[in-house]
Amino acid sequence: TMTQTDTRNDLSAVVAADRAHVWHHLSQHKPFETTDPRVYVEGKGLTLWDATGREFLDAVSGGVWTVNVGYGRESIADAVRDQLVKLNYFAGAAGTVPGALFAERLIEKMPGLSRVYYSNSGSEANEKVYKMVRQISHRHHGGKKSKILYRERDYHGTTIGTLATSGQKQRAEQYGPFPEGFVEVPHCLEYRAQWDTAGYGRRAADAIEEVILREGPETVGCLVLEPVTAGGGVIVPPEGYWPRVQEICRTYDILLHIDEVVCGLGRTGTWFGYQNFGIEPDFVTMAKGVASGYAAIACTVTTEAVFDLFKDDAADPLGHFRDISTFGGCTSGPVAALENMRIIEDEGLLENTKAMGARCLANLRDLMDRHPVIGDVRGMGLFCGAELVVDRATKEPMDEARVQAVVAHCLSQGVIIGATNRSLPGYNNTLCLSPALTVTAAEIDRITGAIDAALTAVFG
Numbered sequence: 001t002m003t004q005t006d007t008r009n010d011l012s013a014v015v016a017a018d019r020a021h022v023w024h025h026l027s028q029h030k031p032f033e034t035t036d037p038r039v040y041v042e043g044k045g046l047t048l049w050d051a052t053g054r055e056f057l058d059a060v061s062g063g064v065w066t067v068n069v070g071y072g073r074e075s076i077a078d079a080v081r082d083q084l085v086k087l088n089y090f091a092g093a094a095g096t097v098p099g100a101l102f103a104e105r106l107i108e109k110m111p112g113l114s115r116v117y118y119s120n121s122g123s124e125a126n127e128k129v130y131k132m133v134r135q136i137s138h139r140h141h142g143g144k145k146s147k148i149l150y151r152e153r154d155y156h157g158t159t160i161g162t163l164a165t166s167g168q169k170q171r172a173e174q175y176g177p178f179p180e181g182f183v184e185v186p187h188c189l190e191y192r193a194q195w196d197t198a199g200y201g202r203r204a205a206d207a208i209e210e211v212i213l214r215e216g217p218e219t220v221g222c223l224v225l226e227p228v229t230a231g232g233g234v235i236v237p238p239e240g241y242w243p244r245v246q247e248i249c250r251t252y253d254i255l256l257h258i259d260e261v262v263c264g265l266g267r268t269g270t271w272f273g274y275q276n277f278g279i280e281p282d283f284v285t286m287a288k289g290v291a292s293g294y295a296a297i298a299c300t301v302t303t304e305a306v307f308d309l310f311k312d313d314a315a316d317p318l319g320h321f322r323d324i325s326t327f328g329g330c331t332s333g334p335v336a337a338l339e340n341m342r343i344i345e346d347e348g349l350l351e352n353t354k355a356m357g358a359r360c361l362a363n364l365r366d367l368m369d370r371h372p373v374i375g376d377v378r379g380m381g382l383f384c385g386a387e388l389v390v391d392r393a394t395k396e397p398m399d400e401a402r403v404q405a406v407v408a409h410c411l412s413q414g415v416i417i418g419a420t421n422r423s424l425p426g427y428n429n430t431l432c433l434s435p436a437l438t439v440t441a442a443e444i445d446r447i448t449g450a451i452d453a454a455l456t457a458v459f460g
């Protein structure tokens with residue numbers, strides 16, 4: 001049961017208000033004409049309670065890989081409260097105490113990078129990079145080196161600009177027209193191999209070079225990649241991929257932008273996903289796990305070399321990054337982020353992520369013996385996926401209705417799991433697990449046990 005009852009609100013009236021007035025994210029609302037929407041009231045650790053008093057184990061950290069340190073963290077709430085009564089906000093050409101201190105702590109974890117630009121969503125953090133790249137092109141390459149390459153299956157946000165870099169085409173459908181200069185490169189998922197699988201990592205990276213040569217390297221300013229692709233199907237790039245990507249970027253003077261919106265702050269068992277692969281990015285963006293959803297904060301991090309390109313002529317009125325994010329000036333974000341980082345460190349959550357992630361993947365692989373609909377299991381740290389197929393031999397993708405039936409069956413058992421890319425036919429087939437980094441062995445076993453039971457119920 002909930003640790004506190006909600007004495008302030010009549011919860012059935014709350015659900016009615018939600019049904020009458022809230023337009024939910026990513027939702028077709030027709031079903032709510034006959035059923036109540038779910039409204040969550042309280043959380044502790046990985047456990048959630050809804051307005052009907054039902055208890056759930058959350059295996060997706062708040063739906064979208066966000067609540068890395070779990071629910072109900074009083075120390076974050078206390079830190080935010082203390083800061084808000086001292087100074088809640090200032091934005092523009094000045095700093096705040098938590099903004100300075102969190103930037104310093106963050107940079108300690110990111111050797112080679114040195115500057116932090118604050119905003120408040122992953123989409124926005126990515127847009128900042130696109131603007132920086134475009135401005136660098138105008139100031140240093142005569143406006144020519146302005147194309148931004150993105151990868152099939154990757155996702156970078158929901159704004160018109162970031163949707164122009166959506167490797168998940170249906171997300172962008174019906175929202176055009178889009179701005180120009182964004183070009184797709186092929187995905188690197190070996191399970192859905194597009195080339196001979198010998199040396200697949202290198203081959204998939206070479207495909208990026210082919211696009212660069214086709215477009216003209218002098219026109220390409222930046223390449224944006226997720227370190228481990230999230231919504232596109234939990235894709236860990238194959239061996240040999242990253243060193244070749246780095247080499248290609250250096251050869252053609254292309255800035256490398258790693259989108260850590262999902263992987264950042266521990267999800268893969270290291271502070272950042274790219275740190276598993278030994279790469280040196282020019283830009284890193286992050287959002288979700290930075291303050292685990294206790295406050296809205298996003299960061300665009302870059303090198304001193306990039307930063308210096310924006311201060312080469314103090315007399316030029318256009319010679320600086322002419323951008324602002326109003327809520328990039330909220331102190332709640334960096335103060336929550338500081339405490340979030342302290343928790344990850346002091347509670348050994350990176351180590352727990354590695355250990356529990358390995359357990360989760362092993363459990364999912366065990367399920368393959370009993371459930372032929374699992375075609376592939378993949379992941380890194382507490383970021384695990386199981387791709388469902390109609391037939392292991394042909395790898396025909398499972399249809400959305402049955403994938404959603406598995407998700408719904410888990411929910412009926414009180415376990416919230418995810419499935420990547422509902423909106424994409426053929427891609428909407430990977431069950432996704434991303435529990436809080438505090439997850440225990442018993443909780444992992446309960447989550448994979450629920451999937452076992454759901455697969456049996458749906459497929460026999």
Ligand code: PLP
Nearest residue numbers: 121122123155156157261262287
């Ligand atoms: N980048 C990646 C890899 C994401 O998964 C997401 C959101 O799911 C975003 C960017 C966009 O972040 P936001 O929803 O905070 O704008």
